[in-house]
Amino acid sequence: MCQINTDPMISQLGYLQVVVPPDIENTGWTGDLVVREGTNVSLECRARGYPPPEVSWRKEGSNSQGKGLHIGEVLTIGKVSRLHMGAYLCMASNGIPPTVSKRIQLKVQFPPMLWIPNQLEGARLGSTTVLECNTEAFPRSINYWTNHKGEMIAAAGTKYDTMTKEDTYKTYMRLVIHNITHEDFNTYRCIAKNSLGETDGSIKLYEIPREESTQGSLTKAEGEESGDEDIQGGGTEDSPLPQDTENNYATDRRGGRQRGKATQSKKNGIGPNSWRTGDAVNEILSDVDEMFREKEQSHGKDPGYGRETSSSSFDHSFTFDSGASWTRSYLLVFYVTIFVILLLWEL
Structure with missing residues (x-):
């Protein structure tokens, strides 16, 4: 207080404030810690100074961008894991420079893990x-x-x-x-x-097999597949088509003639369902003729009786005497019908 002895007396009061920069107490500092994984851990950092300093925590290497991990003298971590392992900074500041800090190393023990x-x-x-x-x-x-x-x-x-x-x-x-x-x-x-x-x-x-053997196997497989396609398709577009040696015709499934079209045949290997029409008809009629010759001989008939001999096997006519039975006529019609059906089926 400052006083002047006058009448009246004059006085003035003044205040003196002493500030103390922050300091971290050694007695309130936990130091480095080694704990087992899964336990709870508390980190303590106590500071003194005037005005009373503020204590904050930060982990080294974290992307906190200047923001504190925790504010307070005690940092508690529940069920600590290996991810919490590292160095933690305890910083104390009260606006009076300098700001002080201490480093606490937290180590977490755990058994080996492998991947x-x-x-x-x-x-x-x-x-x-x-x-x-x-x-x-x-x-x-x-x-x-x-x-x-x-x-x-x-x-x-x-x-x-x-x-x-x-x-x-x-x-x-x-x-x-x-x-x-x-x-x-x-x-x-x-x-x-x-x-x-x-x-x-x-x-x-x-x-890993060598590439040469792998490519060889692929080439062989592709060749076989291409061969199968050629057989099924009756040849490629550029390959010459097999043709009828006599009439230069090939027949389709219904017996129709198509010039230049080749299909595989059971008889000659050209197409899947085509015979040469004339040869097939001649062969079948010859078989019928031979069969009925044998039947006539078995009934005591002359093989040439009532028959006009011809060099062509397309022209066949049969005559019987008046004593021929209706049964033989029906058999004739039946056999001819069967052979015609078989002929149409194959064609």
């Missing part, structure tokens, strides 16, 4: 292939490869190469196999172990 991008890999003889296997574990695991016999594969000589790349709790494993032979087409296992557990995974390596 394989491709469990089935193909390769050709004499080539080089790469098998991939990725693991996650903390504490960091011991990783190695084994063959189908259970023997550990060592990166010795020129046959195998093993490579590992570590990133926080992740490990990327690679097995390179050079100059592949038939014995290399087997199952390979990648194994990861730490103090909390063990896990493994398998990769099957199979042989």
Whole structure:
């Protein structure tokens, strides 16, 4: 207070405020933590200063863009997982520079976990292939490869190469196999172990046939298919059509003549259902003639009686004496009808 002794007295009061920049207390700081996955964890950071500082939390590497993860002296994480692993910053500020911060490292322990991008890999003889296997574990695991016999594969000589790349709790494993032979087409296992557990995974390596043999098989198959189509279609457009040697005609299924059209025949191999009409009729009528000659001989008739002999087999007429029975006439009509039906069916 400032006072002047006058009449009347004059006085004035003044206020003095002392500010203190923020400081983080060591007694209220948890420090680095190591916890098991699935438990609850609390991070504490207490600060002093005047005015009282504000405490905020931020995780390193997060895309928070300047925004705090949490405001308060205690940060609680329920059921912590490996994704929470990392460094956390505790920052205290009260408007009086400088702003102070401390770093707390949170480590989460869990048994190894393994995943394989491709469990089935193909390769050709004499080539080089790469098998991939990725693991996650903390504490960091011991990783190695084994063959189908259970023997550990060592990166010795020129046959195998093993490579590992570590990133926080992740490990990327690679097995390179050079100059592949038939014995290399087997199952390979990648194994990861730490103090909390063990896990493994398998990769099957199979042989890819050479392209030359594959193309040869395809060409052969295409040739066979093309041949089948030519047989079924009666030839291609450019191939000459088989023709009748006598009349230069081919017959369709109904017996009609079509010049230049070829179909496969049971008789001559031209088409599926075409005979030469004249030859077929001659052959059938000759068979009928021979049959009735035998029947007439069996009844004591002269084979040439009542018959006009002709050099052509198209002209056939039959006459019988008055003693011929109606039964033989019916048989004649019946047999002729059957042969005509068969002839039309084949044509």
